[in-house]
Amino acid sequence: MEEGKEMGSRLVQELVMSGRDAPTSYIQRDPVRQINSPPHTSAQVPVIDLNRLSQSDGADESVKFRDALQSWGLFLAVNHGIPGSFLDEVLNLSTEFFHLPLEEKQKFANLVDGKEFKLEGYGNDIVLRDDQTLDWNDRLYLLVQPEDERNLDVWPTNPVSFRDVLHTFGMNTQTVRTQILRAMAKVLKLKEDCFVKQFDEKANMYARFNYYPLCKRPDLVFGLKPHADASAMTILLLDKEVAGLQVRKNAEWVDVPVFPDSLLVVIGDGIEIMSNGIFKSPIHRVLANSEKERLSVVMFSALDPEKNLEPLDELIDETIPRMYKTVKTKDYLADHFKYFAEGKRTLDFYKI
Ligand code: OGA
Ligand code: NI
Numbered sequence: 001m002e003e004g005k006e007m008g009s010r011l012v013q014e015l016v017m018s019g020r021d022a023p024t025s026y027i028q029r030d031p032v033r034q035i036n037s038p039p040h041t042s043a044q045v046p047v048i049d050l051n052r053l054s055q056s057d058g059a060d061e062s063v064k065f066r067d068a069l070q071s072w073g074l075f076l077a078v079n080h081g082i083p084g085s086f087l088d089e090v091l092n093l094s095t096e097f098f099h100l101p102l103e104e105k106q107k108f109a110n111l112v113d114g115k116e117f118k119l120e121g122y123g124n125d126i127v128l129r130d131d132q133t134l135d136w137n138d139r140l141y142l143l144v145q146p147e148d149e150r151n152l153d154v155w156p157t158n159p160v161s162f163r164d165v166l167h168t169f170g171m172n173t174q175t176v177r178t179q180i181l182r183a184m185a186k187v188l189k190l191k192e193d194c195f196v197k198q199f200d201e202k203a204n205m206y207a208r209f210n211y212y213p214l215c216k217r218p219d220l221v222f223g224l225k226p227h228a229d230a231s232a233m234t235i236l237l238l239d240k241e242v243a244g245l246q247v248r249k250n251a252e253w254v255d256v257p258v259f260p261d262s263l264l265v266v267i268g269d270g271i272e273i274m275s276n277g278i279f280k281s282p283i284h285r286v287l288a289n290s291e292k293e294r295l296s297v298v299m300f301s302a303l304d305p306e307k308n309l310e311p312l313d314e315l316i317d318e319t320i321p322r323m324y325k326t327v328k329t330k331d332y333l334a335d336h337f338k339y340f341a342e343g344k345r346t347l348d349f350y351k352i
Contacts, residue, residue: 010124011138014102016213026134026221043249045256046072048265050176051079053183066187073267073282074247076259077180082172084261087237089161090169095295096159097140098211108140108154121154125341132341136221136288137212144170144299145205170205173235173299180233180265188278190314198274199232202304206231210296212244215288223286223294230336230346231300232270232309235263242294248283256284269332269347270302276311277323281347305330325350 015022046068052061068075097105110121122140125132143150144166156162181195212223223244238245240260246253256264272281286294303309310326327350336346 011102012124012136013098013138013211013213016215022136022215022217022221025132026136043252043254045247045254046075047259047262048075048077049079050077050081050179050183054179062183062187065183069184069187069267069279071280072247072249073272073280074256074284075265076256076262077176077265078259078262080176080179080263082176082263086168086172087261087263088240089165090237090297091240091295093159093162093165094140094209094211094297097156097162097209098138098295100158104158105156108156110141110154118154120151133225133343135224135286136215137210137223137286139211140207140209142166142207143204144207145174146202166207169237169297170207170299173301174205176235176263176265177233177301184271184275184279188275188315190312194312194314195271195274198303198307199301200304200307202306204300204302204305206300206302208298208300210286210298212286212288212294212296214290214293216290218288218290221288223288225343226283226285227340228281228283228345228347229266229268229300230270230333230340231268231302232274233268233301234266235299235301236266237297237299238264239294239296242289242292244287244289244294245296246285246287248285253285268300268302269336270309270329272347273309273324273327273350274312276315276320278315283345302333303329305333321352323352325352 046064048065048068049061052058053065065075105122108122110118110123120141120143124138125134140156142155155166178196182192185192185194210224215221226248238256239258241258243255243258245256247256266284267279267281269281271279307329308326309329309332311322311324316322332346335349339346
């Protein structure tokens with residue numbers, strides 16, 4: 001079977017089950033030895049208590065929060081209001097989906113008749129170039145909001161409660177997002193709704209379920225190659241047992257620790273642009289693992305695709321220049337798919 005020509009062969013999980021070695025298209029051409037070099041820093045990913053952050057006596061938490069957004073671009077959120085038992089359910093159902101037989105998952109595939117690629121559904125990266133380096137993961141990608149634009153053809157009906165649980169998780173994530181956007185405005189001393197109101201009823205939320213199968217050569221391939229998120233903000237529910245996500249901080253890769261019942265909040269390029277560069281969209285990556293499979297559920301929030309993405313007026317004046325060009329959200333996302341395939345950073349093309 002020629003690689004990449006048939007649906008099944010593009011799935012990493014199927015590749016692993018076939019017992020074949022990683023095809024060359026997965027192997028990183030950059031200095032590979034760097035993949036597993038341990039960090040020298042003792043810096044630790046910040047943990048923010050969202051409940052404390054919203055309280056009037058939460059000034060110390062606000063200082064930590066601001067520092068997390070400016071110098072890390074991400075933080076682990078605790079006391080976010082979503083019960084741990086519900087988060088477990090989301091993780092368990094997601095694992096169950098990826099463990100279904102191939103034929104069952106393919107009912108929700110992102111390839112039409114094995115060829116035409118759709119953004120949503122179950123599958124792997126879109127292959128745009130012959131020399132593209134692929135990542136060691138399969139995923140299910142679904143538009144969750146706006147609700148009336150959902151493409152239910154590719155929403156799993158197996159496990160049976162999958163759709164309901166994803167719907168609820170989408171609502172919960174939106175509440176957490178709102179809390180964070182308000183706190184962001186507060187630490188910048190801006191009107192409390194200045195970020196929130198950018199996310200109107202047409203704002204998009206996508207769910208991406210990432211499944212990282214075992215990999216015999218984690219020294220050669222990435223679970224997910226280094227990138228920044230093109231979203232405005234990303235909220236991740238990470239595997240409860242298996243680490244693997246790393247963030248670039250002061251020219252080093254720092255591990256995001258396993259932290260049950262927390263959510264990881266990552267600033268996307270959108271918030272970096274809106275905040276005129278005050279909050280940073282971090283580069284991050286996922287290592288492959290030779291012993292354990294790994295799962296993550298990632299909720300990407302972006303603005304209405306037709307809405308312009310640009311620095312907030314309140315953050316620009318005669319002394320503070322505008323740092324980014326204006327771009328329509330959907331054009332930015334389209335650029336991101338292209339540049340991600342080429343291993344380039346989209347934001348660099350929009351800096352002034
Ligand atoms: C992503 C991402 C991290 C992870 O999907 O953009 O960074 O741990 N995922 O799966
Ligand atoms: Ni990411």
